[in-house]
Amino acid sequence: MPKEAGDVRDSSASEFALDRRNILMSGASLLALSATGAAIAQAQESNGARPAGRRPNIVIILADDLGNADLGYRGSDIKTPNIDKLAKEGVCLESFYGQPVCTPARAALMTGRYPMRHGLQTLVIFPSHTYGLPTDERTLAQALKDAGYRTAMVGKWHLGHANQKYWPQNRGFEHFYGNLVGEVDYFTKERGGLVDWQRNGKFFKEDGYFTTLIGNEAVGLIESHDTSKPLFLYVASLAPHAPFQAPQDLLDRYPSIENKNRRTYAAMISGLDDQVGRIVAALEKKGLRDNTIIIFTSDNGGATSALTATGARSEEERKESGGVALGEKPPASNGNLRGGKGTLHEGGVRVPTIVNWPGKLAPRTVNGPLHMVNAMPTLLALAGGNGSPDHPFDGKDMWATLAEGAPSPNDDILINVEPVRGAIRKGNWKLVKIATLPGKTELFDLAKDPGEQNDLAGDHPEIVADLEARLMAYAKEQKPAEWIKAQPQFLGAQGKTVFDPDFDIDDGGLPHEKPVIPQG
Ligand SMILES: [Ca+2]
Numbered sequence: 030m031p032k033e034a035g036d037v038r039d040s041s042a043s044e045f046a047l048d049r050r051n052i053l054m055s056g057a058s059l060l061a062l063s064a065t066g067a068a069i070a071q072a073q074e075s076n077g078a079r080p081a082g083r084r085p086n087i088v089i090i091l092a093d094d095l096g097n098a099d100l101g102y103r104g105s106d107i108k109t110p111n112i113d114k115l116a117k118e119g120v121c122l123e124s125f126y127g128q129p130v131c132t133p134a135r136a137a138l139m140t141g142r143y144p145m146r147h148g149l150q151t152l153v154i155f156p157s158h159t160y161g162l163p164t165d166e167r168t169l170a171q172a173l174k175d176a177g178y179r180t181a182m183v184g185k186w187h188l189g190h191a192n193q194k195y196w197p198q199n200r201g202f203e204h205f206y207g208n209l210v211g212e213v214d215y216f217t218k219e220r221g222g223l224v225d226w227q228r229n230g231k232f233f234k235e236d237g238y239f240t241t242l243i244g245n246e247a248v249g250l251i252e253s254h255d256t257s258k259p260l261f262l263y264v265a266s267l268a269p270h271a272p273f274q275a276p277q278d279l280l281d282r283y284p285s286i287e288n289k290n291r292r293t294y295a296a297m298i299s300g301l302d303d304q305v306g307r308i309v310a311a312l313e314k315k316g317l318r319d320n321t322i323i324i325f326t327s328d329n330g331g332a333t334s335a336l337t338a339t340g341a342r343s344e345e346e347r348k349e350s351g352g353v354a355l356g357e358k359p360p361a362s363n364g365n366l367r368g369g370k371g372t373l374h375e376g377g378v379r380v381p382t383i384v385n386w387p388g389k390l391a392p393r394t395v396n397g398p399l400h401m402v403n404a405m406p407t408l409l410a411l412a413g414g415n416g417s418p419d420h421p422f423d424g425k426d427m428w429a430t431l432a433e434g435a436p437s438p439n440d441d442i443l444i445n446v447e448p449v450r451g452a453i454r455k456g457n458w459k460l461v462k463i464a465t466l467p468g469k470t471e472l473f474d475l476a477k478d479p480g481e482q483n484d485l486a487g488d489h490p491e492i493v494a495d496l497e498a499r500l501m502a503y504a505k506e507q508k509p510a511e512w513i514k515a516q517p518q519f520l521g522a523q524g525k526t527v528f529d530p531d532f533d534i535d536d537g538g539l540p541h542e543k544p545v546i547p548q549g
Contacts, residue, residue: 079428080389084412086260086321087173088312089404090305091138092298093131093185093270094338096331097381098364099298105362107295108282111306112383115325117392119385120431124398124475126444126454127329127380129371130337131187131211133445134328134401135265139168139188139200141405141422143443145507151447152512154187156210156221156544160511161189162200167417169405170201173261176414179203181250183243184265187211190225191545198229205229206246207265208239210544212339215239215267215274215351223544232548238276240268240297244304251311259412260317264308269297271332271339272351273360276300290353294360319387322411324404327380331361333369367481373452373461374481378444384431395430397437398454400444403427441496446504448513453500460486460496470497 099105102113102121128134132153133144139162144150147163154160162168170180181204182197189195190209197205208218208225215238218226224234235242247264254260273289279296286292305325312318332338338359339352353359361369368374382399384390402424409415410426425438444452444459452461457476463469472486472493486493 078432079411083320084176084259085386085389086262086312086317087178087408087412088260088262088264088308088321088323089138090264090266090308090323090325091135091184092266092301092325092327093268094329094332094361094370095269095298095327095381096361096363096369097366097376097379098362099269099294099331100381103364103381106286107298109298109302111302111309112325115305115309115323115385116383118387119323119383119392120390121394122382122384122399123394123396125326125380125382126378126398126400126442127327128401128445129329129373129377131185131270131328135186135188136162137401137424138328138404139170140166140420141169141402141416141424142166142420143402143423143445143503145443145446145503146420146423148508148511148514149188150445150507151449151510153211154189154512155515156190156546158512158515159191159545160515161192161195164194164200166420168201169408170197170261170263172201172405172409172414172416173412174201174203176409176412177258178261178412178414179254179258180261180263181205182263182265183207183246183250184263185211185267186265191547193230193547196230202263204250207243208267209546212270212272213239213267214272221544223546225544225546238300240266240300240304241276244307247304247308248311251308251315251317254315254317256315256317260321261412264304266301266304268301269294269361271353271359273297273353274351288360290351290357291360293351322384322386322389322408324382324384326382326401329370330366330376330378330380331363331369332359332371333361333363333376334371335359337369337371365480373444373450375475375479378452390431393434395434397430398439398442398456399427399430399437400424400439400442403439407431441499443500443503446500446507448507448510451500451504453496453503455496455499458489458492458496460493460500462497462500472496 099107100112101109102116130153133149136144136147136149174180180202182202184207186197186209206228210220210225213220213225218224224232273293275293275296279300282299283292283295312321335353335355335357363369363376366376368376370377406422406424406426407428416422427438429435441455449465450463457474459473459475461471470486471484473481
């Protein structure tokens with residue numbers, strides 16, 4: 030039996046990391062060392078005893094644009110028995126915040142920092158854009174790799190594609206199989222006429238359905254894993270993001286759903302659930318399940334408007350390739366939550382989240398607010414890794430909340446801030462501020478009004494003042510938004526930008542459909 034995953038107890042994990050850093054950093058400045066020590070001390074601050082024994086394997090499964098109400102355990106008619114089992118036997122986070130859209134959510138997950146620190150707070154990286162997650166940010170994969178983990182990613186990246194320096198294999202992942210831009214065809218893996226599908230830098234055409242293929246790769250990685258090291262596996266599903274496409278055998282599970290897009294969307298989620306089941310089974314077969322923490326979540330809520338459901342395309346393309354016609358209702362459901370993908374209301378940002386670790390995390394439901402930025406500090410405290418002294422976490426170690434039901438460690442939660450809008454939550458109060466003139470400030474009591482129907486801003490000026498001050502403090506720290514900076518290049522065939530009122534979305538497709546990907 031090979032030795033498995035280094036016997037590092039929590040109490041010694043940070044010392045281990047510090048020793049290692051000291052060796053690695055001999056000759057580094059005293060300042061840098063003391064900053065590292067401070068970061069480690071910060072990691073040690075958290076309450077709640079961590080489990081003794083081997084460091085866990087870590088599997089993060091990220092769904093894309095998943096409707097808050099679209100899983101079996103949340104009352105949906107969509108069948109997700111494998112995800113439901115993780116929920117039943119794990120910790121369900123009922124007020125966990127992603128971001129309004131893909132890129133900022135992934136940036137938060139990968140860095141433990143709010144995307145406004147990276148200039149990634151606004152919208153997503155389009156195929157024609159050349160920016161990415163700044164390379165001086167330390168990623169979760171880098172930190173775990175430095176801590177001795179085997180690091181692998183399958184699926185959708187969406188944190189930069191136009192320069193190889195942004196690619197996952199140059200951001201801490203030793204193995205990468207999947208696509209770089211936000212959305213590709215599920216069968217051809219093409220976007221804008223280019224195949225965006227690679228394994229470790231080599232682009233290739235491959236038959237098969239996106240969701241099944243990444244499941245195959247994930248299972249293969251688990252089966253062939255050398256258990257002398259712990260494993261970090263990041264499974265970034267494209268499903269159930271548009272285009273709405275599924276193979277016939279999945280569609281056949283939902284003969285009673287008449288709406289074509291809803292039927293396909295349900296099939297896509299069941300396809301993802303199948304792969305979750307296979308991944309868990311592979312971990313069990315390999316003898317790793319008991320020492321593996323699985324996080325299942327989504328980057329943002331379900332799309333409730335056609336514009337946010339899919340990348341902007343001509344109306345014809347939208348209909349033909351599994352998109353949603355303008356004016357048509359997309360198939361996702363966020364239940365009673367207000368709004369959807371792209372908005373700062375709960376339907377856009379509150380994502381169904383499960384943390385499951387058999388024998389270490391007892392089943393429970395957590396209602397306190399938590400954020401995607403908490404994942405990295407929580408996982409590094411378990412793994413004995415550390416972040417960057419130059420880029421302190423916004424997230425907090427939430428282990429005590431997961432393990433003991435302690436209150437949320439976050440004093441406040443920045444839901445997001447951009448040059449034109451922002452939202453923040455403290456306790457049950459949530460402030461949403463739209464800054465484009467004439468502007469709007471809303472205040473909601475989410476304990477009594479989770480659907481954000483009753484704006485109480487006029488009744489509680491002191492709470493509005495406090496939350497506005499907090500939001501503005503964050504706003505002043507934000508980097509210029511890269512998406513906005515990129516827009517001077519964003520000209521349509523008519524020589525007009527998207528901000529021109531008569532810009533024609535049907536004019537032969539948009540230039541942002543043309544990916545800028547070096548064929549490495
Ligand atoms: Ca998304």
